[in-house]
Every structure is written in structure tokens, then in C-alpha cells.
Amino acid sequence: MSEKRIILEMGIGNDLYGQDYTKAARRAVQDALHHSSITLFSRLGVDHKEMRVVVTIGVQQPEAVDCDLVAQDLPRGRAEVRAVLGGLDVEDSDAGTRHVIATAAVEAYLPDMSGKYRLV
Numbered sequence: 001m002s003e004k005r006i007i008l009e010m011g012i013g014n015d016l017y018g019q020d021y022t023k024a025a026r027r028a029v030q031d032a033l034h035h036s037s038i039t040l041f042s043r044l045g046v047d048h049k050e051m052r053v054v055v056t057i058g059v060q061q062p063e064a065v066d067c068d069l070v071a072q073d074l075p076r077g078r079a080e081v082r083a084v085l086g087g088l089d090v091e092d093s094d095a096g097t098r099h100v101i102a103t104a105a106v107e108a109y110l111p112d113m114s115g116k117y118r119l120v
Helices: 021-033 040-044 067-072
Strands: 003-015 052-059 078-085 088-092 097-111
Touching (some): 003 021, 021 052, 021 067, 021 097, 052 067, 067 078
Antiparallel strands (some): 003 097, 088 097
């Protein structure tokens, strides 16, 4: 069965002192989720379990992101999380630290229900 993307939200998160890519990624996902209020499911009587949620995290060290932990932050749907090269590291040479900035794209897909529902 084909799917249709119904939601695309973006977010940004950081870890200014701990240099933790997973923490920055989780904050970026939370930022994206806080931009959404989805009434579609209740209006159409669609179960949230039908939704597939695809999260792409951009950071400078993708291998340092615990994608399973990020997936646990998603309140609904079947989560798929991957980390890719992106985001931004800002070096503080005086302090010898790195500020980590992550970006997140959160996409939600539902099975194609063309003709099945009508919004009123």
C-alpha cells in the first residue's frame, strides 16, 4: 500500500556545554514536535498506530547519535530515526569546548486513503 506524507516539521536543538550529539538531537526533535498540533487523527478517526514517523537528524558526528533513544521521544506512530552529516559545531578555542547544534526533520506518513475520508 502506498503512503502519503501528511506532516513535515523542522526543529533545531543544541548542547552548549556537554558536547552531546544525542542530547542536541533530542532537543531538535522536541522543538519540531512543539510546532505541531495535529487534529487530523481525531477528525478522521484514524488510529495513530497507522502513522509512520521518519526523523532525520543532521549533526557533524552522525555516528555519535543514539537513534534508538531519539525514537523513544516520539509520542505516536512507528518511528524510524537516522542521523546524517549536517548541523553545526561551534568551537570555543579559549575554553577548549565545542557547542553542538543539531537539526531535525520530522515527517509523518499515513497509508493512502484517497476517497476514504472527507473533511467537513
